[in-house]
Amino acid sequence: xxxxxxxxxxxxxxxxxxxxxxxxxxxxxxxxxxxxxxxxxxxxxxxxxxxxxxxxxxxxxxxxxxxxxxxxxxxxxxxxxxxxxxxxxxxxxxxxxxxxxxxxxxxxxxxxxxxxxxxxxxxxxxxxxxxxxxxxxxxxxxxxxxxxxxxxxxxxxxxxxxxxxxxxxxxxxxxxxxxxxxxxxxxxxxxxxxxxxxxxxxxxxxxxxxxxxxxxxxxxxxxxxxxxxxxxxxxxxxxxxxxxxxxxxxxxxxxxxxxxxxxxxxxxxxxxxxxxxxxxxxxxxxxxxxxxxxxxxxxxxxxxxx
Amino acid sequence: xxxxxxxxxxxxxxxxxxxxxxxxxxxxxxxxxxxxxxxxxxxxxxxxxxxxxxxxxxxxxxxxxxxxxxxxxxxxxxxxxxxxxxxxxxxxxxxxxxxxxxxxxxxxxxxxxxxxxxxxxxxxxxxxxxxxxxxxxxxxxxxxxxxxxxxxxxxxxxxxxxxxxxxxxxxxxxxxxxxxxxxxxxxxxxxxxxxxxxxxxxxxxxxxxxxxxxxxxxxxxxxxxxxxxxxxxxxxxxxxxxxxxxxxxxxxxxxxxxxxxxxxxxxxxxxxxxxxxxxxxxxxxxxxxxxxxxxxxxxxxxxxxxxxxxxxxxxxxxxxxxxxxxxxxxxxxxxxxxxxxxxxxxxxxxxxxxxxxxxxxxxxxxxxxxxxxxxxxxxxxxxxxxxxxxxxxxxxxxxxxxxxxxxxxxxxxxxxxxxxxxxxxxxxxxxxxxxxxxxxxxxxxxxxxxxxxxxxxxxxxxxxxxxxxxxxxxxxxxxxxxxxxxxxxxxxxxxxxxxxxxxxxxxxxxxxxxxxxxxxxxxxxxxxxxxxxxxx
Numbered sequence: 001x002x003x004x005x006x007x008x009x010x011x012x013x014x015x016x017x018x019x020x021x022x023x024x025x026x027x028x029x030x031x032x033x034x035x036x037x038x039x040x041x042x043x044x045x046x047x048x049x050x051x052x053x054x055x056x057x058x059x060x061x062x063x064x065x066x067x068x069x070x071x072x073x074x075x076x077x078x079x080x081x082x083x084x085x086x087x088x089x090x091x092x093x094x095x096x097x098x099x100x101x102x103x104x105x106x107x108x109x110x111x112x113x114x115x116x117x118x119x120x121x122x123x124x125x126x127x128x129x130x131x132x133x134x135x136x137x138x139x140x141x142x143x144x145x146x147x148x149x150x151x152x153x154x155x156x157x158x159x160x161x162x163x164x165x166x167x168x169x170x171x172x173x174x175x176x177x178x179x180x181x182x183x184x185x186x187x188x189x190x191x192x193x194x195x196x197x198x199x200x201x202x203x204x205x206x207x208x209x210x211x212x213x214x215x216x217x218x219x220x221x222x223x224x225x226x227x228x229x230x231x232x233x234x235x236x237x238x239x240x241x242x243x244x245x246x247x248x249x250x251x252x253x254x255x256x257x258x259x260x261x262x263x264x265x266x267x268x269x270x271x272x273x274x275x276x277x278x279x280x281x282x283x284x285x286x287x288x289x290x291x292x293x294x295x296x297x298x299x300x301x302x303x304x305x306x
Numbered sequence: 307x308x309x310x311x312x313x314x315x316x317x318x319x320x321x322x323x324x325x326x327x328x329x330x331x332x333x334x335x336x337x338x339x340x341x342x343x344x345x346x347x348x349x350x351x352x353x354x355x356x357x358x359x360x361x362x363x364x365x366x367x368x369x370x371x372x373x374x375x376x377x378x379x380x381x382x383x384x385x386x387x388x389x390x391x392x393x394x395x396x397x398x399x400x401x402x403x404x405x406x407x408x409x410x411x412x413x414x415x416x417x418x419x420x421x422x423x424x425x426x427x428x429x430x431x432x433x434x435x436x437x438x439x440x441x442x443x444x445x446x447x448x449x450x451x452x453x454x455x456x457x458x459x460x461x462x463x464x465x466x467x468x469x470x471x472x473x474x475x476x477x478x479x480x481x482x483x484x485x486x487x488x489x490x491x492x493x494x495x496x497x498x499x500x501x502x503x504x505x506x507x508x509x510x511x512x513x514x515x516x517x518x519x520x521x522x523x524x525x526x527x528x529x530x531x532x533x534x535x536x537x538x539x540x541x542x543x544x545x546x547x548x549x550x551x552x553x554x555x556x557x558x559x560x561x562x563x564x565x566x567x568x569x570x571x572x573x574x575x576x577x578x579x580x581x582x583x584x585x586x587x588x589x590x591x592x593x594x595x596x597x598x599x600x601x602x603x604x605x606x607x608x609x610x611x612x613x614x615x616x617x618x619x620x621x622x623x624x625x626x627x628x629x630x631x632x633x634x635x636x637x638x639x640x641x642x643x644x645x646x647x648x649x650x651x652x653x654x655x656x657x658x659x660x661x662x663x664x665x666x667x668x669x670x671x672x673x674x675x676x677x678x679x680x681x682x683x684x685x686x687x688x689x690x691x692x693x694x695x696x697x698x699x700x701x702x703x704x705x706x707x708x709x710x711x712x713x714x715x716x717x718x719x720x721x722x723x724x725x726x727x728x729x730x731x732x733x734x735x736x737x738x739x740x741x742x743x744x745x746x747x748x749x750x751x752x753x754x755x756x757x758x759x760x761x762x763x764x765x766x767x768x769x770x771x772x773x774x775x776x777x778x779x780x781x782x783x784x785x786x787x788x789x790x791x792x793x794x795x796x797x798x799x800x801x802x803x804x805x806x807x808x809x810x811x812x813x814x815x816x817x818x819x820x821x822x823x824x825x826x827x828x829x830x831x832x833x834x835x836x837x838x839x840x841x842x
Contacts, residue, residue, distance in 0.1 A: 032716025042751035046456035083364040254554040256528035
């Protein structure tokens with residue numbers, strides 16, 4: 001197990017190198033000149049040239065990539081072109097809101113989503129199944145932007161129970177978590193349902209029933225446990241998505257998260273910040289996949305690591 | 307793709323029909339669109355919360371990337387001279403000033419007894435220290451351009467020949483060449499404590515220290531900026547204990563904050579939010595004129611657009627009132643010159659009143675009775691696409707087939723700032739606001755002959771020697787009468803030559819709780835909260 005983890009971690013290094021190269025080249029290939037954006041529309045060609053030189057953008061692309069890689073290994077990711085803050089200073093304050101929201105959204109979405117999925121599968125083709133799937137389709141279909149604003153209107157403006165924005169108290173997490181979790185709840189409900197339906201048709205479930213086990217034991221111990229692999233895979237991907245920030249929810253609820261930072265930085269062609277964020281997101285996905293793989297073994301001891 | 311475009315066009319037309327029919331609420335002479343019916347409403351605390359759309363992306367007043375950063379830094383920092391709420395130049399840290407007849411020597415008498423927030427004295431040496439910091443190339447500050455000109459050969463020229471400090475409270479600035487906008491530019495040159503600069507260097511943005519009415523207590527970019535009243539302030543102290551500027555990008559969320567009382571002041575208020583807010587009885591919605599000029603540049607190097615008759619015809623073919631109604635629910639004014647009326651030296655020009663018949667006649671005279679095709683570039687926001695679609699529909703009336711090409715803003719920039727022989731631009735839907743409120747700042751980079759791309763933004767490729775001369779003469783004199791003559795002449799030349807489609811000047815809309823006073827938005831979009839008071 002330890003060796004497996006070590007091997008997996010080492011194998012991420014070439015992957016991250018490839019990603020860093022692709023990200024660097026892509027972001028520099030998008031049209032748009034950060035020097036011009038910074039200097040302003042009315043700046044003269046000379047003013048823009050001065051800014052370009054100060055930003056180090058006058059060097060050939062490969063030289064810039066070399067400098068970037070050198071920085072990466074020495075821990076110097078450069079500075080944001082917007083205000084000169086270091087990339088670490090720019091990203092660090094955005095992590096906490098994003099992580100807190102990821103978990104507060106994920107927890108309720110997973111509990112409710114999986115519960116709906118199981119109930120729908122158990123009562124397959126009956127009214128509870130339809131009710132569950134209507135909830136799931138609604139969760140997927142409602143645009144989070146609209147949902148967020150409607151929740152604010154109801155719970156903040158009309159009822160006055162919850163704050164409209166910010167993340168000062170636990171109460172302020174409720175509306176954004178509901179907004180961000182709705183779609184995930186729906187995805188998990190649908191996946192749990194289909195996965196459960198599949199396992200419930202398996203021979204070992206029929207055997208369990210034939211042994212005379214109670215239905216709840218059959219569902220939870222035999223069917224659900226075997227469906228978990230698929231559910232965990234999907235949930236892992238969803239966590240990855242949430243950790244990359246949610247532009248919509250962050251915008252509606254004025255949350256300074258990673259999603260808005262990425263969009264703002266792309267618009268400003270703040271290369272250093274965009275590169276760091278994308279590399280960070282890629283690492284996140286790799287690590288989550290690793291955790292999911294490890295969980296497979298926990299869920300199903302027959303899974304062996306090599 | 308074609309189908310997609312058709313669907314998009316239909317959707318846009320639908321959206322326009324809806325917004326065209328929306329009733330606008332006219333503002334009264336004091337700028338109120340909606341006046342609170344409940345004027346006895348009280349604030350529950352003495353803490354002002356301002357919710358704004360964008361981000362306060364810098365707290366270093368010499369390195370300001372946007373208007374919100376101007377607003378926030380002005381809580382902490384002050385300048386020698388500033389604009390008051392009537393856009394008149396007044397002394398702030400300077401008690402008085404004199405400009406020599408040759409417009410080269412500026413003598414400032416500084417206010418005495420003013421201290422920075424760290425206890426350092428404000429004096430002539432402090433001014434000099436700030437100047438030295440800004441012009442130092444290594445500091446890489448945006449404000450450097452106020453004092454240094456970059457030349458085509460890579461060399462640099464200083465606008466300032468010398469700065470002398472004959473005594474502690476006198477600063478004498480000698481310019482190398484007369485430059486009329488200089489005094490206006492000084493309204494953006496903030497004084498930072500020299501001791502703090504010594505200690506923090508360019509990290510001063512994380513440790514703001516000025517002479518202003520507030521002390522910055524926290525700056526969390528992307529979320530909020532907080533201030534507390536400066537108890538040692540030399541002038542009239544603010545009425546509120548603290549100020550928090552919250553960044554709330556979504557208009558509906560700002561509106562909700564004002565309704566619940568979580569915010570006392572929100573800016574901007576998009577006109578489609580007025581209906582939602584006006585039911586709240588203790589809210590005022592106000593407008594102010596802006597320095598924003600909306601226009602479409604016409605590439606005069608193109609054969610079809612080289613004839614002034616064609617360009618005038620295009621201006622006649624646009625219903626400017628409908629444009630303002632459609633785009634800003636009526637909160638704006640059709641353009642009456644090449645600059646907004648708020649710019650110093652503005653002179654009203656004879657309107658190109660909407661007249662399709664006259665436009666068709668001019669097209670016929672120019673030999674383009676059957677029209678021609680053009681492309682129109684602009685940003686890809688919903689609002690900009692709406693404006694461009696409107697222009698294309700209006701010009702279709704006189705046979706000009708306009709293909710609207712919205713692009714991501716940085717991409718537009720890339721396509722525009724190219725060498726002249728590579729220029730593909732036909733028309734550009736754009737806007738401009740001169741933050742120094744000068745005629746030169748409004749016109750030079752947009753219409754001066756040597757400012758064509760890639761040098762700068764003269765995308766009309768307008769080239770008129772008399773116009774250039776007027777701008778140069780205006781720049782070289784500080785005599786207001788002479789300047790008015792040159793600038794009046796320049797406006798007339800550009801207006802008659804029609805290098806642009808002159809569209810309009812929109813208005814700024816903001817909303818406040820009725821118990822808040824002393825906070826307002828300036829025409830450049832910066833808000834001022836120095837004199838804020840909350841009724842309790």
